[in-house]
Amino acid sequence: MIHLRSFRVRICIIILAVGILPGILLQGAIVQTYESRAVERRAATVQNQLLIISQHLLSNNYFSTYRLEDPGFQNSRQVINAELEMISNLYEGRVMIIGRGCKIIKDTYGISEGKTIISEEVIKCFRGENITHYDSQNGYIEMTTPVVSTGNDGKSTVVGVMLTSVSDTSIRDTMDLMNRNALTIELLIILAIVAMAVGLSGVLTRPFKKVSTEIAKVRDGTSDKAISVPDYVETVHIVNAFNELLSRMNTLNESRQEFVANVSHELKTPMTSLKVLADSLLSQDNVPAELYREFMEDMVSEIDRENRIITDLLALVKMDKKAQGLNITALSINDLAELTLKRLRPIARKKDVEVVLESMRPVVAEVDEVKMTLVMTNLMENAIKYNKEHGWVKVVLDADHQYFTLEVSDSGIGIPEEDLPHIYERFYRADKSHSREMGGTGLGLAITRSAVLQLHGSISVTSILGEGSSFKVKIPLNYIAESGV
Numbered sequence: 209m210i211h212l213r214s215f216r217v218r219i220c221i222i223i224l225a226v227g228i229l230p231g232i233l234l235q236g237a238i239v240q241t242y243e244s245r246a247v248e249r250r251a252a253t254v255q256n257q258l259l260i261i262s263q264h265l266l267s268n269n270y271f272s273t274y275r276l277e278d279p280g281f282q283n284s285r286q287v288i289n290a291e292l293e294m295i296s297n298l299y300e301g302r303v304m305i306i307g308r309g310c311k312i313i314k315d316t317y318g319i320s321e322g323k324t325i326i327s328e329e330v331i332k333c334f335r336g337e338n339i340t341h342y343d344s345q346n347g348y349i350e351m352t353t354p355v356v357s358t359g360n361d362g363k364s365t366v367v368g369v370m371l372t373s374v375s376d377t378s379i380r381d382t383m384d385l386m387n388r389n390a391l392t393i394e395l396l397i398i399l400a401i402v403a404m405a406v407g408l409s410g411v412l413t414r415p416f417k418k419v420s421t422e423i424a425k426v427r428d429g430t431s432d433k434a435i436s437v438p439d440y441v442e443t444v445h446i447v448n449a450f451n452e453l454l455s456r457m458n459t460l461n462e463s464r465q466e467f468v469a470n471v472s473h474e475l476k477t478p479m480t481s482l483k484v485l486a487d488s489l490l491s492q493d494n495v496p497a498e499l500y501r502e503f504m505e506d507m508v509s510e511i512d513r514e515n516r517i518i519t520d521l522l523a524l525v526k527m528d529k530k531a532q533g534l535n536i537t538a539l540s541i542n543d544l545a546e547l548t549l550k551r552l553r554p555i556a557r558k559k560d561v562e563v564v565l566e567s568m569r570p571v572v573a574e575v576d577e578v579k580m581t582l583v584m585t586n587l588m589e590n591a592i593k594y595n596k597e598h599g600w601v602k603v604v605l606d607a608d609h610q611y612f613t614l615e616v617s618d619s620g621i622g623i624p625e626e627d628l629p630h631i632y633e634r635f636y637r638a639d640k641s642h643s644r645e646m647g648g649t650g651l652g653l654a655i656t657r658s659a660v661l662q663l664h665g666s667i668s669v670t671s672i673l674g675e676g677s678s679f680k681v682k683i684p685l686n687y688i689a690e691s692g693v
């Protein structure tokens with residue numbers, strides 16, 4: 209279907225317009241020029257003849273009436289009349305000789321002789337003005353020619369006027385012929401240009417079709433490879449953008465699959481332990497009560513672990529639903545940090561880890577309390593969990609006029625350099641045995657990073673293996689909601 213918004217149709221229209229319009233304009237201009245030139249030349253030819261006749265008129269005293277009876281005068285008058293007839297026949301026109309008092313002396317049509325003509329052109333001509341006028345509507349050229357007599361004293365007087373109209377039939381005929389010829393040529397050109405426009409637009413738009421075909425292949429699942437249409441710079445841009453999108457989708461897909469695999473694995477581990485514990489109890493007869501109790505305690509701790517994983521997963525899923533459920537309020541970050549530390553102190557005490565909070569200044573910021581607490585709890589808990597006996601954890605809170613920073617440093621085991629880029633990934637554990645032992649799910653830092661990003665902040669880490677780590681969070685004091693989110 210022809211659609212005006214189609215690129216191909218537009219190219220067609222442009223080619224047609226560029227190809228056909230100049231031809232039509234040129235034809236119009238040529239015919240017009242021919243017309244005015246032809247009219248001019250015809251008028252000039254007729255004027256020349258009329259000038260000759262005007263000489264004859266003067267030399268034969270055509271305008272004097274007193275010699276009407278003179279046979280010689282009659283004779284010469286007849287000769288002139290014949291000349292006039294000849295001109296009017298030759299040019300398919302009419303000649304009128306007008307004498308003084310605007311009286312028509314001779315009319316080659318023979319219908320107005322003796323009458324008086326009052327016309328602007330005639331009057332102007334008596335004053336010496338020559339007028340040529342082309343009436344293309346009615347198809348004749350009208351002109352006036354003064355008959356000028358020069359007296360003995362050298363003074364010129366207009367003694368009469370010739371009012372002539374000649375037909376433009378021959379000019380019209382030529383113009384019609386020109387137009388017909390031009391039309392035939394134009395039609396041929398139009399046909400050629402239409403064929404060219406259809407062909408050329410097809411060729412020009414082919415790369416874009418190729419892009420859609422290639423994209424369709426990916427959409428239909430036939431291929432998930434990057435596509436390539438290097439024909440135009442434009443197609444390269446489109447294709448590059450698409451390939452980027454494709455690779456992001458592929459990465460996303462892979463990470464989703466990996467995530468599902470990880471989740472299943474993580475959830476299965478406590479289940480397997482549970483089954484092993486239960487099976488071993490069932491397979492034995494007369495199990496002592498203490499053993500039952502011991503196994504049951506292990507089973508409860510496995511169930512707790514399963515619960516923790518599920519709680520963390522739910523927190524993470526909630527976090528993924530962007531900006532949803534954010535409850536932004538102005539809070540004292542100092543109070544929040546203190547409260548979090550207070551909650552974690554018992555765990556720290558168990559490991560004999562000293563925890564200090566250093567508040568450089570009072571900080572009030574617009575944050576979501578739940579998310580901010582999550583960030584602080586995870587960072588501080590990790591600092592305690594991955595610490596050494598009798599170690600320390602230092603929390604420093606500071607702010608400038610735009611951001612506040614929370615730095616959690618510890619004297620712990622540190623993170624190997626090669627693990628640093630991955631610690632925010634879901635289920636990633638730098639020190640697997642340690643993490644599991646500590647009841648870690650590998651989701652804590654993923655949740656932390658998500659929360660920080662939701663508050664439009666950033667998180668960074670420096671760590672030296674065996675010496676300790678330092679996590680730094682930087683969050684704007686004022687939360688500015690993103691438009692369109």
Ligand code: ADP
Pocket residue numbers: 586590591592594618620621622623631636637638639640643644647648649650651652653654676677
């Ligand atoms: P987990 O539940 O295992 O603690 P996290 O996502 O909180 O999971 O942390 C990911 C990994 O990063 C941990 O398994 C641990 O190896 C490492 N890690 C995090 N914080 C620290 C820290 N303060 N010191 C040393 N290692 C850390």
